[in-house]
Amino acid sequence: xxxxxxxxxxxxxxxxxxxxxxxxxxxxxxxxxxxxxxxxxxxxxxxxxxxxxxxxxxxxxxxxxxxxxxxxxxxxxxxxxxxxxxxxxxxxxxxxxxxxxxxxxxxxxxxxxxxxxxxxxxxxxxxxxxxxxxxxxxxxxxxxxxxxxxxxxxxxxxxxxxxxxxxxxxxxxxxxxxxxxxxxxxxxxxxxxxxxxxxxxxxxxxxxxxxxxxxxxxxxxxxxxxxxxxxxxxxxxxxxxxxxxxxxxxxxxxxxxxxxxxxxxxxxxxxxxxxxxxxxxxxxxxxxxxxxxxxxxxxxxxxxxxxxxxxxxxxxxxxxxxxxxxxxxxxxxxxxxxxxxxxxxxxxxxxxxxxxxxxxxxxxxxxxxxxxxxxxxxxxxxxxxxxxxxxxxxxxxxxxxxxxxxxxxxxxxxxxxxxxxxxxxxxxxxxxxxxxxx
Ligand code: FES
Ligand SMILES: [Fe+2]
Numbered sequence: 001x002x003x004x005x006x007x008x009x010x011x012x013x014x015x016x017x018x019x020x021x022x023x024x025x026x027x028x029x030x031x032x033x034x035x036x037x038x039x040x041x042x043x044x045x046x047x048x049x050x051x052x053x054x055x056x057x058x059x060x061x062x063x064x065x066x067x068x069x070x071x072x073x074x075x076x077x078x079x080x081x082x083x084x085x086x087x088x089x090x091x092x093x094x095x096x097x098x099x100x101x102x103x104x105x106x107x108x109x110x111x112x113x114x115x116x117x118x119x120x121x122x123x124x125x126x127x128x129x130x131x132x133x134x135x136x137x138x139x140x141x142x143x144x145x146x147x148x149x150x151x152x153x154x155x156x157x158x159x160x161x162x163x164x165x166x167x168x169x170x171x172x173x174x175x176x177x178x179x180x181x182x183x184x185x186x187x188x189x190x191x192x193x194x195x196x197x198x199x200x201x202x203x204x205x206x207x208x209x210x211x212x213x214x215x216x217x218x219x220x221x222x223x224x225x226x227x228x229x230x231x232x233x234x235x236x237x238x239x240x241x242x243x244x245x246x247x248x249x250x251x252x253x254x255x256x257x258x259x260x261x262x263x264x265x266x267x268x269x270x271x272x273x274x275x276x277x278x279x280x281x282x283x284x285x286x287x288x289x290x291x292x293x294x295x296x297x298x299x300x301x302x303x304x305x306x307x308x309x310x311x312x313x314x315x316x317x318x319x320x321x322x323x324x325x326x327x328x329x330x331x332x333x334x335x336x337x338x339x340x341x342x343x344x345x346x347x348x349x350x351x352x353x354x355x356x357x358x359x360x361x362x363x364x365x366x367x368x369x370x371x372x373x374x375x376x377x378x379x380x381x382x383x384x385x386x387x388x389x390x391x392x393x394x395x396x397x398x399x400x401x402x403x404x405x406x407x408x409x410x411x412x413x414x415x416x417x418x419x420x421x422x423x424x425x426x427x428x429x430x431x432x433x434x435x436x437x438x
Contacts, residue, residue, distance in 0.1 A: 002353040002369065010373055011168045011350050013265045014050030018376040023049055023136075023244045025379070025389040027145050029262050029274050030134040031055050032160065033127055035299070035306075036063060040082045047266040047303045049136065053123075054078050056098075059085045063132050064098030067121035071102075077120070078301075087120075096120040129158050129276070146388065146395035148246075149420035150258050150276035161275045163294060164307045165341055168350045169245055169265035170369075172273065175340050176247035176261060177368055179225050179237055180361040183208040185339050186437045188330030199433025200401055203227060203235045210237075212360065214367045215411055219243060219387050219394035221371055223364040224410055225250070229403050236410050238418070239399045241368045243375065243387045246395075251437055254400030255417040255424040269349040270304055273337075294337045309341060317342040336437060396420035401438070403431075 002010065013020040030048055036057040043056040045068075052068040054077040064087060068076050075091040082088075086103050088095040094115075095104035100122030105115035124135045124142055129151040135142040145151075150158060165172045175181070183204055195201035204210075210225040220241040229235040237250035245263045259277035266272060295310040311318040317333045319342075324332030333339045358366060371387075378384035388394045398418050404410060417424065432438050 001356055001358060004352075004354055006369075006373055007350070007353045009376060010353075010369055011170050012050075012268055013169065014268065018380045019372070020049055022372075022376045022379050022386050023265070025137050025386055026244050027126065027133040027135050027142065029131045029264055030065065030125070031063075031132040032162065033130045033132055036132070042301075043078055043080055043082055043087060045078055045301060045303050045305075047270065048134065049265055050267040051136075052303060054080070054087070055125075055132070056080070056082050056087050058082070058087075058098050062098045063125045063127060064096075064100075065123045065125050065132075065134050066096065066100065070094065071118050071120055094118075096122070098122065098125075129153065129155075130160050131274075131276075143390055144392045146392045147420070148260055148276065148395045149398070150260055150278060153258070153278060157279050159277050159279045161273075161277075161293075162307045163273050163296065163309055163337060163341070164266070164304070165263075165271045165273055165345060166269065166313070166349070167271065167345045167347065168268055169263045169271040170372075171347055171351050172271045172344050173241070173245055173247055173263040174365050174368075175344050176249055176263070177221075177223070177239060177241050177364045178362070179239055179250050180210070180212075181343075182437045185331060185343060186336050187435060189327045190435065195433040195435050199435070200229075200235055200403070200431050201433035201435030201438045203229050204237075204438050205435070209361075212363045213410070214363045216367070216371065217394075217397075218391075219397070220246075221364065221368045222411075223367075226410070228406075232406055233403050234406055234410075235401065235403050236414075237401045238410070238414060239364075240397060241364070241371075242395060242397070243389070244372075248397070248399035250399055250401060252400045253427055253429055253431065254398060254402040254414060255422075256427050256429065257398060257400040258420070260395075266304065272307065294335045309338065311338050311341075313345060401432075 009018055039059050039061050043054050046053040046055045054066045056064050066077050070077055070089040072094050079090050080087040086095045086097045093106040097103050100120040102115040102118045108114050126133045192202050192205040207227040210227040212225055214223040220243050222240045224236045224238045226234050226236045239250035240248040247261050262274045264272040297308045299306045317338050320332040323329045331339050333342050375386040404413050
């Protein structure tokens with residue numbers, strides 16, 4: 001449960017809000033490289049942290065991210081002419097390069113130096129691993145990009161999936177740090193007998209009320225859900241929250257999984273779920289660089305017209321009551337992503353957390369909220385940089401499952417396996433028993 005005041009502080013990310021200021025200390029994945037496919041391609045509208053921007057790729061391939069309104073008299077730069085290494089406002093012809101420098105002001109006398117006094121509000125961008133990152137902070141020298149392993153793989157080895165969720169970013173993220181729902185929402189229709197003897201899937205399906213342990217880390221919060229695997233061993237599912245909006249889920253095998261998910265706030269009520277992973281890692285069928293298996297509408301040009309799911313609130317997420325009734329599926333909702341989508345959107349745009357009733361299985365959510373709220377206050381009141389904002393190396397970590405002998409300290413025992421950029425021989429996903437989301 002949170003007070004109304006803390007709930008507001010946690011969720012709101014617009015300019016000048018404490019959480020919005022916190023997020024602006026970090027590089028933000030703003031746009032996919034594929035959304036600006038070539039030099040001088042169409043400018044696009046981008047809603048990010050409650051602000052409106054226009055993104056474009058110039059003649060040299062560089063990406064600009066401008067505040068929507070032209071600094072002259074405010075016409076939207078969306079209509080601009082993207083030509084000859086700059087974006088030209090179509091109202092009076094002022095032209096800006098990707099840094100926001102005004103390079104042409106054709107309606108002023110040639111001898112005027114007014115153009116040297118005007119700039120478009122432009123934010124630094126950096127492109128890596130199919131993602132255009134934006135830095136909206138105030139530092140003249142932005143930090144390095146975070147050392148996120150799935151974003152640092154060579155081209156051809158990374159994959160992205162992206163969907164829009166119509167609710168607050170934190171509500172969406174809380175689904176990713178709530179592993180306990182997996183054996184209900186996603187695999188509730190499966191019996192332990194459906195999983196092979198000795199598999200981790202069977203262990204998970206056999207015991208749907210694991211125990212939880214939560215520990216703080218330098219970059220956020222880590223937790224495990226654990227249950228006995230046999231008399232001498234314990235099965236741990238380990239997952240992480242990383243500032244400001246990253247989740248590493250516990251699915252799979254610790255040491256093999258190279259993935260992370262960002263819950264990027266478009267505004268307080270719309271969020272992009274951007275999953276970065278190593279190509280083919282989950283045994284899926286890669287389609288180019290996209291892992292989008294849930295159907296989306298083609299992107300349009302509107303402020304929220306990106307990566308919207310065809311199954312949504314208006315069609316009850318395509319729920320099939322017969323499948324639900326007959327236990328072919330616990331929910332009757334077609335995909336794991338849509339199942340998460342339905343429950344988190346159904347809470348309303350920003351859930352009234354003062355009405356909830358948290359149990360022991362919500363320990364990770366409680367700690368993560370507290371960590372975020374404390375960090376936002378420390379930044380606001382004392383100027384303290386939030387975790388990882390100035391140390392990109394802290395992002396070099398992993399999540400997943402592991403079986404350990406009973407009685408060992410799981411944090412110490414998994415230190416090596418949690419390190420990114422390490423190859424482990426002899427690990428296999430066979431142990432999962434083919435159960436999804438385990
Ligand atoms: S409003 Fe853009 S040039 Fe005048
Ligand atoms: Fe889920």
